[in-house]
Amino acid sequence: MIENLLSIKTLILIPLIGCLIILMPFFPKNSGIIRRFAKFVAFINLLYSICLVAYFNPELYGVSFEETFNFGSSQWLSVMGSTFTFALDGFSILYVVLTCFIIFIVLNISKYFITTRQKLYYSLILIMEFALLGLFCAKDAILFLCFSELQIVPVYFLNTLWNSTQDNQKGKIKFLASSFFSISLICIAILILVYYNFKVTNTLTANLENLNIYELIYSKIFQIFVFLCFLIGFLERLGIFPFHKLFIDNIKNAPIPIGIQIMVFSQLIGIYGLYRFNLLIFPEIFKLISIYIIILGLISLIISTVKAYIENNLKSVIALFSLSNVSLILISICALNEFSIKGSIIYTISNALIVTGLMTIAGAIARKTNNQVNLNELGGLAISMPRLFNFAAIISFAQMNVPFLISFAALFMIIIGVINMDSQVGWLPILSVILILLYMFLNYISALRVLHKTFLVNYNDKYKSLKDLSISEFSVLLLIFITILFFGICTDAIVKIINTFTIMISDLFGV
Amino acid sequence: MFLNDILNSFLTEISLILIICINMVLSLFIKKGLYKFIKYFSICSIILSSFFIGINQVEPPYYAFNGNLISNSFVMFFKILILASGIMIFFLSRNFINRIRNKVFEYYNTLIFGILSGLIIVSSNNFILLYLGVQMLSLTICLISSFVRGIEIKKNILNYLIKNIIFDGLFLFGILYLYLLTSSFNFNEIYNYINYSGKYDLFLMICFIHIIMFLSIIGKVIILSGNFYKNNSYSNCAFITTFIPICYLNILIKFSLIMKNTYSYIVDIFISILIISLITYGIYKVIKSTNIKEFFGYNALVNISFMLLGLLSSLNVYGVSSILYYIIVYVITNIGLFSGLIFFNGSKHMHNVKDYEGIIYLRPYYTYALTICLLSFASIPLTGGFISKLYLFSSLVRGNYLYITLLVIVSILNLGCVLYSLNLVKSFFMRKPPLKNICNRAIAPKVLLYLSAFIIFMLFFYSNTLIQFCQVIAYEI
Known part of the structure; x- marks a missing residue:
């Protein structure tokens, strides 16, 4: 019976309806009511997404819950071959649940950081959730473009209206410009892809399943051009070198909930796009260019890990951890075998959870120490805030890829995948593994350094009277901890869902 | 024949001319205090004229007045757009009218004149008629702006007029050069000449003329400077920013289609x-x-x-x-x-x-x-x-x-x-x-x-x- 009630339409529309209710004139202006209503909507959506996972058939080769919306008697944009079609497969369903979970977490911690214009803030978050869910469920390239462009708008407003530090005005405009630049490249690539697909097959369609280039005859230059447009667009969303500076500057100055959204969701979109467009539509070109992407990933990995060790701003350190994780994911995707693909997907989830947890902890520290995020000024917080320290330690261990936590299994799969990489350049797998080991070492010492400096040494009297975690902070961090631990022990739960997807990719590449 | 031409393609324009004439007569007899009456009268008249669009012949395309006017689906599209925009502008000019109550007849007449100019531009099939429509539109812009109080706007209008003359000159130059080459002002004849005369050596000259005339139209848009908008009223700005794109893009599309060659x-x-x-x-x-x-x-x-x-x-x-x-x-x-x-x-x-x-x-x-x-x-x-x-x-x-x-x-x-x-x-x-x-x-x-x-x-x-x-x-x- 529950299965009959499950639909993508409901999943995507719940946050939009919630947003519209908040904006209604009759809705109370009390900030507590607005906050609780928004959290309630996010919670319902989270439960709904978990039900979708529960009733998802992982053995089905292809998509589930497919739905197409027609407007009037016609499809959405048949003149451009586009339909308003949504579907879920093993890959996107995980992203959907992760998005709902992180939005729920963000809404819970927002109460400490957002004290003005709550109606607008919570409605923007719900619009962003609507855009993200639409993006991950879109089965049509133009629909994907539409939702990814829509997603940038609430991020822009969140970043500028609640982040009014004067010293980073230009940075915010640059960040917006770079986000729209990446969208423009993706837009051009999609339009070219759809039109040239039409020229060859005589069928005007933007459906992602029908755009597989490997079956068709296109010139290599055309394929490389379109591939590069997608690649640059999605790498910009990931914040990979050389786009990292803008990324870090924005996160450093943004309030914690907004920083989490900028970081986590940008990276999720970037990785999702790389899979859906670069990998699945251009497999031959991906194989050709993967060497260069791996080299870029390795450079980014080392730079971000070294910088994380040197950096003293807590938020910047977390951003750099996130960038190093994403660089590893990028290398893993390019290894193009079953282990590396599985490892990259699980590490993506792990990165999102770890970054959310670390930023929540950084937010708690900043809030309680009067906005102090400089590691040199902090110290000995474990004495006054033992519960916070416990969570910080566990989440830092997850960043260090300690066993029984989600990241360990993922890293293990990535290393095996990279070793088994089928590369024409013989030294590349060996170099990659060496650099990954170096990354692991630097990652350990960076994470331990942060933990050590913040909580264990240089005890300062002015932090003596700090209160420990509040109930809501405690419950949020407990939730993250349980998720990290659960999927660290039961990683197979994720592997089963993505199994068919990884088999499909393996078939595509003949591995 | 004349009646047929009017009924099939020009009835809306004729009715607008009639409304202008009636307004002018009414302005002699109606007290200025009854400006609201003229507002509602003008709006209702425009709406009524709009209904005459429905009896225009569209399929097959109709050529009126010796082929100088055309009525087809393309023209109909633009006419509907112009009339609809015009009606909206009338509704939006209420605030402005309240400030110029003693000139309400003149203002509405000018607006109707502007709508008429737009309709002539879109339905013209002849360069002379097109030029006439463009001049009427430029004149409308100057006249509606002149109702705004202040010395600054008057300076801007003069500035606009002078610059407009330059681009009008360029436009006329283009028309006359085209006439020199093709011996016609009619769009259909020019199109047939370019595509069927076999005189391929003239194509470069045609491209040159195309560029000149394109520049003249774009120039007319650029000369509307920031100060012209700044010192003008909101309803006038709404009129200018709505009508200019509709009319001028219609002209540019026609140019592109007529003068296309190798x-x-x-x-x-x-x-x-x-x-x-x-x-x-x-x-x-x-x-x-x-x-x-x-x-x-x-x-x-x-x-x-x-x-x-x-x-x-x-x-x-x-x-x-x-x-x-x-x-x-x-x-x-x-x-x-x-x-x-x-x-x-x-x-x-x-x-x-x-x-x-x-x-x-x-x-x-x-x-x-x-x-x-x-x-x-x-x-x-x-x-x-x-x-x-x-x-x-x-x-x-x-x-x-x-x-x-x-x-x-x-x-x-x-x-x-x-x-x-x-x-x-x-x-x-x-x-x-x-x-x-x-x-x-x-x-x-x-x-x-x-x-x-x-x-x-x-x-x-x-x-x-x-x-x-x-x-x-x-x-x-």
């Missing part, structure tokens, strides 16, 4: 460079402007520049249909925007961009409607503007590989549009001590604002039929 790639290169320059110039001016009317005046220039993309010669049906669809969305959005500005200007102290900071705290729902209109200009999804720009860009992809380079450049320039639109929207939501309360009892701006926002939102989902309709019109011409 050397049209030269014109394409010229248009491409012009588009890039105009968009850059327009965006620069928008970002620099502090006055809200100047802001949207230059925004109109940016949008016209984007629409020029559809004129590139290889694009044919898709290019023309993308312009037609873009114009529809632009007109609705522009009317909505100016309705919002007129509404907020009720307090008379909101002429600058900075005055719009924090308006969400004064009138939240009008602000949301205004936001939807601005997001449409920024081509953000869930608005018709996104579909219009996407369709325009997709039409470019259907051309040759050079157009893809142009597409990349234009997409990057589009960032500028997005930035300035989002920047303005952001200022609506900034925290600022509230100004004195906005009190504007006029119903028309509120209704038009909500209606425009609603239509723009719905166009995101229901564009398909409208785009197919535009494609049918484009196929027919």
